[in-house]
Amino acid sequence: MSAATLGTAWALDWIARATKVVSENRIELIELDRAIGDGDHGENMDRGFTAVAAKLAGAEPASPGEVLKTVATTLMSTVGGAAGPLYGTAFLRAAKGADGDLDAAGVATMLEAALEGIRARGKADTGEKTMVDAWTPAAVAAREAAEAGAGAVQAIRAAADAAVEGSEATIPMIATKGRASYLGERSAGHRDPGAQSSALLLVAAAEAAEAAGAGA
Amino acid sequence: MSPDGAHGRAVRTGIVVVSHSARLADGVVEVAAQMAPDVVLRAAGGTDEGGIGTSFTKVEEAVLELLGAGEVVVLTDLGSATMTAESVLEMLDDDDRERVTLADGPLVEGTVAGAVAAQGGADAAAVARTAAAAAASFAHAGEAPPPEPADGGRTVVLTLRNSVGLHARPAALLARLASRYDAEVSVNDVDATSVLALMGLGLGQGEELRVRADGPDADDALAEITKVVEDGFGEE
Numbered sequence: 001m002s003a004a005t006l007g008t009a010w011a012l013d014w015i016a017r018a019t020k021v022v023s024e025n026r027i028e029l030i031e032l033d034r035a036i037g038d039g040d041h042g043e044n045m046d047r048g049f050t051a052v053a054a055k056l057a058g059a060e061p062a063s064p065g066e067v068l069k070t071v072a073t074t075l076m077s078t079v080g081g082a083a084g085p086l087y088g089t090a091f092l093r094a095a096k097g098a099d100g101d102l103d104a105a106g107v108a109t110m111l112e113a114a115l116e117g118i119r120a121r122g123k124a125d126t127g128e129k130t131m132v133d134a135w136t137p138a139a140v141a142a143r144e145a146a147e148a149g150a151g152a153v154q155a156i157r158a159a160a161d162a163a164v165e166g167s168e169a170t171i172p173m174i175a176t177k178g179r180a181s182y183l184g185e186r187s188a189g190h191r192d193p194g195a196q197s198s199a200l201l202l203v204a205a206a207e208a209a210e211a212a213g214a215g216a
Numbered sequence: 217m218s219p220d221g222a223h224g225r226a227v228r229t230g231i232v233v234v235s236h237s238a239r240l241a242d243g244v245v246e247v248a249a250q251m252a253p254d255v256v257l258r259a260a261g262g263t264d265e266g267g268i269g270t271s272f273t274k275v276e277e278a279v280l281e282l283l284g285a286g287e288v289v290v291l292t293d294l295g296s297a298t299m300t301a302e303s304v305l306e307m308l309d310d311d312d313r314e315r316v317t318l319a320d321g322p323l324v325e326g327t328v329a330g331a332v333a334a335q336g337g338a339d340a341a342a343v344a345r346t347a348a349a350a351a352a353s354f355a356h357a358g359e360a361p362p363p364e365p366a367d368g369g370r371t372v373v374l375t376l377r378n379s380v381g382l383h384a385r386p387a388a389l390l391a392r393l394a395s396r397y398d399a400e401v402s403v404n405d406v407d408a409t410s411v412l413a414l415m416g417l418g419l420g421q422g423e424e425l426r427v428r429a430d431g432p433d434a435d436d437a438l439a440e441i442t443k444v445v446e447d448g449f450g451e452e
Contacts (some may be wrong), residue, residue, distance in 0.1 A: 076303050082270035085299035088272070089306065121299050178295070 005101035005158040006152045010212050011067035015056060017204035019049040025200055032193035036180040040081060048079035048087070064102060065108075067096035082178060086122055092106060093117030104146035104155035111139040111159055114150060122177065129169035129187060134198035135160035154208040160199070160206035167191060167199040225337025225396070230256040230282035232287050233327055234275050234292040234301050251388030251411060252331035256282055264315035270300040279304055279316060288316045289330055289342035291347060293323045312346055319344035325412055332388050332411045336395035337376040369400070369430025372438050378448040379421050387414040387451035393441055399431030401441070408441075 022029075022038065022045045029042030052074045061067045068091045076088030097113025115135040124130045141162035145155040170192035175181045180192070231248070235241035235313075241261025249257055258278035263269040274403045275290070290305075292298040301318055308316065317340040319326060326347035333346040376382060382390070394401040394408035401408040403425050404417055421423065425445060429437045 073307070074273040076300075076307075077264075080263050080267070080271075082296040082299060084270075084272060085296060085303040088303055091300075092306065121302060190223075 004151060005103050006064065006107065006209055006212070007101040007180055008061055008120050009140045011064035012061070013068060013208040013211065014058065014205045015049075015052060015071055015194070017179075017208050018055045018201050021114050021200050021204050022046055022197065025143055025197075029193050029197055032191055032196055033188040035124040036115060036175065036183055036187045037193060038179060040198065044079045044081055045197055048075045048084070051075075051078040063098070063100060065095045065098040065100075068092075068098060068110075068149050071095075076112065082122070083197075086118055086194070089117040089121040090114040090131075090135070093106060102152055104142070104152050106143055107152050107155040107159070108146045110141050111135070114122070115139045124177045127173065128177040129170050129173035129180060129192045129195075130177050131192070131194035131198045133173070133192065133193040134163040134166040135203070137166040140197075153206075153212075156202075156209045157206040160202040163195075163199040163202040167195040170195045227254045227256075227334060227337060228286040228289050228339050229338060229343045230258070230286060231327060231331055232258050232260055232275065232278040232282060232288060232290045232301075233323065233333060234270060234297045235259075235261040235323065235437075236268050236270060236297060237294055237365060238266060240293065240323075244324055247324070247384070248331040250328045250385055251328060252392075255334045256285060256325075256330045257331060258282060260415035269362035270297045270301060272300055276307070277305045278314075280310070280334045283312050283315060287348065289334070289340050289343045290316065290318050291321065291323055291327050291330065292318070294450065297405055317341055317344040319347040321349070322351045328384070329410065329412050332391050333395070333409075335392050336409070338395075338428070342450065344387060346410075368429050369434055370438060371428040372429075372442055373425055374423060374425045374427060374442060374445045375406075376419050376421055376423050378451045380418060380451070381423075382414060382418040382425075384411070384415060386451065387411050388440065389444065389449055390414055392435065397429075397431070397433035397437035399429045401427065401429045401434075401437055401439045403427050411414040 026046045030039055033039050033041035052071050055070055055074045056200040072088045072091035072095060076084055093112040094110045097110040116129055118135055124132045126132055126136050138159040140157040142155045145158040171186055174185055175187040182186045233241045233244045238261035241259035245257040245259045260274040260278045264271045279288055290301045292301050305313055305316055329350040330343045330347035332342045388411045390409040390415055391409050406413040427441055
């Protein structure tokens, strides 16, 4: 069980755990989105990942990249609102960034590719109270871990922890992108729902890696 | 065959209208189709379940269908509609993507102006440019600086006969005629190939059109425009 890299089984377990955690947190995401958006983020994400689970149930992907590409295309077609194209692009770019099984550097490259996709599609930067505020620290943390000689599991765990902190850090921010920006200063005091769902997904990725017992 | 058929360049660009609302997308297509009868327009509005939002699948299907016949311009309404359209472009094969252009510009005015340009034979890049310029041409219609003085070309002065004035349909017909000839054509000092500029003149029945044309086909252009205006654009 102890491998140095994260492979297809990890990717499938990640997405299965992501589907479960999105479903469990559906109400929380709806309430976060209701405070500063249109209140459909939890519903949309749950619908999207339910469709992803159905799609992957009949598939036999040969690589993590193939798993992520299926996630991308399914989310684009089933998640409404801005989250569909944003997460779809994130997983699509992650799929292109994932070259075979992933070591720590591979994890960092995959997360950097996803971040770049989100930034390009949403035209958002850090500090604007969006998903970018979770993905940016995640990608940075994974790269730092890889360069410090960590293994793949530690790299994805570092990314997940950084994403959770990044989501937390959106609470005092004033939104300047997306629907929440219409609220101006009234958007402060609420956690960004997209940053929160991003943190949930990356924690699921770390838990799947730890469950696989992949070594450093 | 449209009335433009005899001299017109072949229509080669189709247009996909992406909106959060299916009814809005359908309505924009309905309006633009009135003015550009040979242009293939497809509405991609609402979610797959018919709700408010945009559907990757609907946009992708519309783009792929139109790619079968030529180039494609995509117009969108609000934020995530643009993101959905960009995602569709990102997923296309390289060969297909080269023939699809995402246009900036206001949805209604941009689609109308772009469709009229497409009817005149414009390629996707030119249709997208026309769509992007639509907001400016509406905002500045009537206050635009007159083009260079009439040092060349010929001018005819015509009287608008049709009872409802130079509204969208006759304006589009006039713009299509103007774009068909190898000549610079203006009406009352605005670009006659711009349907929005023509509509912006707000001309009513009995008012004058000063039509100027300069270029190799100037005489032919003036002759046909004169005929159409005197015929009341076929509306009576």
